Amino acid sequence: MKKYLYGVILAFRNKDVAKTIRLSLLASISLTISNIHNLFGTMMVGRLGPSSTEQISAMGLALISMLLLSLPMNALGSSTQAIISQMWGKGERKKALMSFKSATLLSFITGTVMSILLMLVGGKIIALASPTEKVKEYGMKFLAIRVIGMPFAAVTFVIRGFFDAIGKPTEHLKFNVYSTIFCIIASYLFIFGVLFPRMELYGFALASSLSSIVATIYGGAYIKKYIQEHFSLSEMMGESYRKDMIRFALKNIVISLPALGAELIAAVSFLFFMWIAGLEGPEHQAITFILVNIIGVAILPTMAVGASLGGLVGRLIGKGKIERGKRALNDTTVVVAITSLIISTILTLFPKEMIGIFSDQQVLIEEGRKTMIVFAPSFFFVTVGMLLINTMICLGDTRFIILMEIFLHLLLFIPAMIIIGFALKAGSTAIWLLVSIYFILACLIMLIRVKKGSWLKKWHI
DSSP states (O other): OHHHHHHHHHHHHOHHHHHHHHHHHHHHHHHHHHHHHHHHHHHHHTTSOTTHHHHHHHHHHHHHHHHHHHHHHHHHHHHHHHHHHHHHHTTOHHHHHHHHHHHHHHHHHHHHHHHHHHHHHHHHHHHHHOSSHHHHHHHHHHHHHHGGGHHHHHHHHHHHHHHHHTTOHHHHHHHHHHHHHHHHHHHHHHHHTSSSOOOTHHHHHHHHHHHHHHHHHHHHHHHHHHHHHHSOHHHHOOTTHHHHHHHHHHHHHHHHHHHHHHHHHHHHHHHHHHHHHHTTOHHHHHHHHHHHHHHHHHHHHHHHHHHHHHHHHHHHHHTTOHHHHHHHHHHHHHHHHHHHHHHHHHHHHOHHHHHHTTOOOHHHHHHHHHHHHHHGGGHHHHHHHHHHHHHHHHTTOHHHHHHHHIIIIIIIIHHHHIIIIIISOOOHHHHHHHHHHHHHHHHHHHHHHHHHTGGGGGGTO
């Protein structure tokens, strides 16, 4: 026992862990801020009266539909970070710059294509999973407005990946803060009709799209200034400039494909999850979306730690400091695990208060309280699992991640959800218990992967 306690103490004293936490602290704030507008938007919509339940349900379906078709953009951001962190650690700055430029162009094109595709198929997805006609109507109109911001959001993913890879998360924090403040203020004005016509749910969609454009403008200004300060003209130009751009674009695509596959499987599973929850009525679908909002914001700091940790470990291994990189990975996992126990306890002790923030409808509050009590104790496995998954993705171990996702989702999670949720109609609480089991298994698999050091094969070590 003393040996383990001493190991925990050493983990908290590890300078690389402190560096990771310091870097990820700002990245955590940035990630949380960039997604917290959904949290505030849900809170505002939840105060619109009896129709708020169906509007929250519609918002959830529309946003998960967007998530399905925005996954290539997320994957490109992760692949950009993986490549740049390695190149930066080796001192190959021109290659890092080429990767960023190619990924930026590729992401905007991808975002535009995905937005067009979303307009064609998004409505069908919403119609399939909607528990009522009103939810369907709300969701389709919301999506038509929200899709405008997709290409711009794609570019910000790549900018964020660049700054995380070189250990400068403060830069993308700046433009995230501005765009999020804009979104929250605009949402309030549009939703409740202050100085503008009352738009309710659609006001949030408009504010979100406009905030994506604002984030791209600010992000472009920061990245342009940074590139001009850190790269010479000879590094930005050369005879093989176009050839390099194409080569790094292809490399970004190859690395991002496995991550895209893993995220696609998870997103499809969640959409199916929302549909099963909606079979009991829009209130259960709304509860599911509210819980995902709470849990999502809670684990975003962990995901940020994983991104920063992946960048740090990648730079250390690029410099040949393998053992130091492995120790940073292990000790950071210990620190996150201890911290997550505290969060899990808070969620377990105050479930009703958490749900009440988002709605004044008593049915939602009571059902949400039951579900939160079931899920909250597994939060430890959620955070540790997400930490390791994001770290491994940023280190290029994406093929293993997608194989794990295929196994857990297609062979275990979805079949069990069909049996328990659809066939037995056990309710959303039982389905959230399945979610807990999924995260427990994912966490244990990733812990074994890290312990064995199999991920190092990707670095030819």
